[in-house]
Amino acid sequence: MAITGRTKLAAVIGWPVGHSISPCLHGYWLNHHGIDGAYVPLAVRPEDLADAARLLPRIGFVGFNVTGPHKEAALALVDVADAEALRIGAVNTVIVEADGRLRGKNTDAFGFLQGLRAGLPDWDPGHGPAVVIGAGGASRAVCAALIGAGVTELRLVNRTLARAETVARDFGNAVACVPWQGRAEALEGAALLVNTTTQGMTGEPPLDLDLTPLPAAAAVMDIVYAPLETPLLANARAHGNRVIDGLGMILHQGRPGFAAWFGTEPEVTEDLRRHVLERLDAEI
Numbered sequence: 001m002a003i004t005g006r007t008k009l010a011a012v013i014g015w016p017v018g019h020s021i022s023p024c025l026h027g028y029w030l031n032h033h034g035i036d037g038a039y040v041p042l043a044v045r046p047e048d049l050a051d052a053a054r055l056l057p058r059i060g061f062v063g064f065n066v067t068g069p070h071k072e073a074a075l076a077l078v079d080v081a082d083a084e085a086l087r088i089g090a091v092n093t094v095i096v097e098a099d100g101r102l103r104g105k106n107t108d109a110f111g112f113l114q115g116l117r118a119g120l121p122d123w124d125p126g127h128g129p130a131v132v133i134g135a136g137g138a139s140r141a142v143c144a145a146l147i148g149a150g151v152t153e154l155r156l157v158n159r160t161l162a163r164a165e166t167v168a169r170d171f172g173n174a175v176a177c178v179p180w181q182g183r184a185e186a187l188e189g190a191a192l193l194v195n196t197t198t199q200g201m202t203g204e205p206p207l208d209l210d211l212t213p214l215p216a217a218a219a220v221m222d223i224v225y226a227p228l229e230t231p232l233l234a235n236a237r238a239h240g241n242r243v244i245d246g247l248g249m250i251l252h253q254g255r256p257g258f259a260a261w262f263g264t265e266p267e268v269t270e271d272l273r274r275h276v277l278e279r280l281d282a283e284i
C-alpha cells in the first residue's frame, strides 16, 4: 500500500531495533488487509525513550511496540498499565487512547499461550508439572501465562537461583525454585518443558540440559525462534517428545496491538509463518 496523508502510523521502539521481525509481521498484516497504515522500526537509545514515547502520540502515532532493552522502562512511562503488564513487570505494547493517554499492555504471555496451544492443541494444564528454564523478562511472561492457564506446579530453574526466587515471590505458591545443578532431576514427571533463556539462539551455545529424566509424553517448547529448530528441540524430538518452536509466540504476541491500532483482528497463518521465516532466513 502506498503511504497517504491519512496513513495510520505505528512503530517498534528498540535499541538496537534492526533485528526486530515486528515490521515484517505487521507489514504483512497491513498489506493482507489492505489497510492504509505503516509500521516502522525506531532505533531509540534508553536515555531518549521517555521523549520518544511522549512525542509519538503527539505526531499522530496510534501506538507502538517496545522491545529490548526498553520493556521494563516502558512500564514506568505509560499512564495506565494492564494488570498483566504490572504482574510481569514489563510493557511490550502501547496503545494511544482517544484522550492521548498511553495504555501499556504485555502481550508476551498471550503470545506464548497461543503459540503453545497452536502447536499442541490438546495441551491441558492438568497434564502435570511444567518446568521453565530461565528467570528473565521472557520467563516472567511464560510463568504468568502458565499460571493464568491453571498450571498448579511450575518448577523454575535458573542459573542464578536468586533471580528465580524473585519470580517465585511475585507469582506465588505454584512456583518452586530449582537450583541449576538440579535441572535434570526437575524434569522427572514433567508434562511440559519451556526454555526461556537465550541459550540455543544463533551465536549462543546450546542449552546444557540432559533430557534423559524427561517423560517421552512431555512436550518441549523453546521460545528461541532463530534458529527455528534449536539444539534443545532437536534433542527433544530425538528423545520422542513433541516439540513447539518459538515462532508462534512472537507472531501471536503481535495480534492484540495490531487489532487495537488498526481495528482489524489479524490471524497467524501458514502463509504468515512462511513470510516471516523467509525474512529470518535472509538474515542468517
Ligand code: ATR
Binding pocket: 133, 134, 135, 136, 137, 138, 139, 158, 159, 160, 163, 196, 197, 198, 199
Ligand atoms: P529476557 O528478558 O529475554 O528473558 P534476560 O533477562 O537477559 O533476557 O534473561 C536471560 C535468561 O537466560 C536468564 O535466565 C539467564 O540466567 P541468569 O539469570 O543466571 O543470568 C539465562 N542465561 C543466559 N546465559 C545463560 C547461560 N550461559 N547458561 C544458563 N542460563 C543462561
